[in-house]
Amino acid sequence: MSPLAILITFSLYTLFIFIISWWTSRKADNESYFIGNRKSPWFVVAYGMIGASLSGVTFISVPGWVGTTHFTYFVIVLGYVAGYAVVSTILLPVYYKLNLTSIYTYLGTRFGRASYKTGSSFFLLSRIIGASFRMFLVVSVLQLFVFDHYGVPFWVTVILFMFLIQLYTLKGGIKTIVWTDTLQTTFMLLAVVLTVGIIIHAMHTSLGEMWTRVWHSDYSQIFVTDVKSSQYFVKLFISGMFITIAMTGLDQDMMQKNLSCRNLKDAKKNMTTLSLILVPVNFIFLFLGAVLYFYAAHLHLDTSGLTDHLFPKIALNYLGVAGGLVFTIGLIAAAYSSADSALTALTTTLTIDILELDKRYADRQEILRKKREQLHFLMMLIIIFVIILFKLINNEAIIAQLFTFAGYTYGPLLGLFSFGLFTRIPVKDKWVPFVAVLSPFIGYGLTKLLQLIFSGYQTGFEILLINGLITFIGLLIIKNPSKTKTHGNI
Template structure:
């Protein structure tokens, strides 16, 4: 693919997104930005959430991960179903009952000021890290496909990537995101399906032949039972359930979309269909990953040192031009469908949780002031993500999907502990001590993780360290127990 063709594809794609943004931002205000006026069709939200959940990490890292973990990731995906069931039946009814804009408002009502701010802080930390990891992927792809040919520095690539997101989200917020994510999910799933078709055609495989080739390959094992490996089924399944709970149910980004539905019933329908489609979508990505390795091996193509580079390398150097364009559209759609909503959610959380924005303004002057402040916050988080991506470029050596889940295990653990304690006990705590507990628990979890083989007879933690982190937070909150004062 020539740089001219790449820039043309990107320009047309973003012209379409900006057009959608202009249409959806007519007569917009803060309520539109934060809640889409609570008028989003549930089926639109469900389909768009697929793209936000999968993201560029799934598009590139999951297929590349197949070489190291085969189809073990499906064990986590099955665990997601349990997590989504808990979200739909426990968390979402509470969010709708309390009529929340930011879901961390629950912590203030349940525990107090410091718990509320701690929960919101950990979301901001988690989302900045996770979204920066995801954008790192798409920036790397744009570097390979376009900017390397022009001898442009990686930092410029990252800056362009973030500016493009800012352009179509700064006005419409979540209302724009609901519509653009739907379009981007369609592009992403279409891209995977087309790439699978083109590879199978090159390898002379029918639909049945694709299934047989994957099944007979070294990459297709799903279930692993060795207790000491991080790929053990029970570790992966329960880690998946808790990752779904924290990265969806306790995440302002994902819940903000659900809270734009008209009512709880619509939001629960959205969660049900989203869960089912997500299982098949992940299976599709893993199948594509196996086919990528089969294709490379059958054509004698040397594998890249980093598994994340396999798909981009094949698309750029070995696929035909149609597959190259499809890949480019798919990765851009996948990465931006996650990053754009994250930027909006970060802005929402900071404005509502730390600047005390309300959904309805009272005067035109107040509306104007809030709008200007919101724009500054939006721009500030864009800059912060730029800096984190540059830092990540210097230190990262692992597959990005592994890095994302590892970061989530430490940053979402305190949220898991806080919400579990709040929902499953009626105890009160000394609110001022909550930030201390939530700082100690990730640190203690990290220490336990790096010393687990020595302390626990060779046991090695996987992503289930998230559960341990949440459990330590829960125990710490028990130590902060205080008796209710008598009326």
């Protein structure tokens, strides 16, 4: 597929996004931006969140991972279901009971101002790095296969994407994103399904025959029973559960959409539906990965070191115009879904939690709107800077470590919320930032110690749980016996 065709596809898709944005934001106000006026249909939110949950990492990386980790990622997905159940039954009732716009307001109610600022600051750091990494991954692929052809510098490509995202989310915020995400989800899923169909046709086989071939290959291995392995199935399941609790239930980006539902009942239905749909959806991505590797072998392609570029390389170079078109639309959808809601959530946290402008301008909504739009633009500039910084580093190992570090910072959030919800113990609020900052460093040291004690042990996603536990213990240490015990479930 030619770069010009990809560019035209990108332009038409973006135009469609802007039409949806115009339609949804015609009567938008500050409440529309932050929580969609609490009028979002739950089924629309659930469907749209599929794309937001998958993002560019799933679209590009998960099929490539099949070559080295086979189908073991599916165990994490099963853990997601358990995690969503926890979010639905424990966290959502608290958020709706307190009528929250930002979920970190809970920390202020439960512990105090320092804890409130700590939680929101950790989210800002985590989401800026995480969203920038996902955007970097997707834009790098488009840069390699399209914009390099026209001599467009990487930094220009990044600014273009982020400026477009900034424009269509600026006014409507969550009210717009709830609907644009449905479009992103549709095209991402279509891209996967149609790519499988195109490859099966090119290999002159049937879906049943391909399924049999995949199922009887090494790629279909789901459960690893080696305790020392980072892919040990018990470890992956527990990790998947706590990843969902921390990176969905304690993440303003993901929960802001849920809080836009009409009531708690609808929010729970949204969460349950999403968790069940994600199981077959993620399995399709894994199946696509196996199909891509079989097709690469059919073409005698060297797949070593391709991981993130396996899908784009085959789709754009070997599947003709149809395959290239399908992949391009899916990739653009992944790019937009990786950053639009993150930009809105970061702006919300900065506006409400850090600067508390909603209180300062409670009776001056027009001024609040202008301030919010200025912060929206500022967050766009920050994300652009971080993405370009990743490019300047130009070291996959370092970038991967930065992304891992962002995961570390969700551990303190897990510890803070767990302590608040499941104990009634008051703490010395001023010491909470110290505990939260120290926990990731202790967690990192502990992982190195485990590797020394248990030779060959590989720490995986469970570091999230370890950091949460360290934070929990730290809060016990700084408890404040002079205060009256508070209710853990406020």
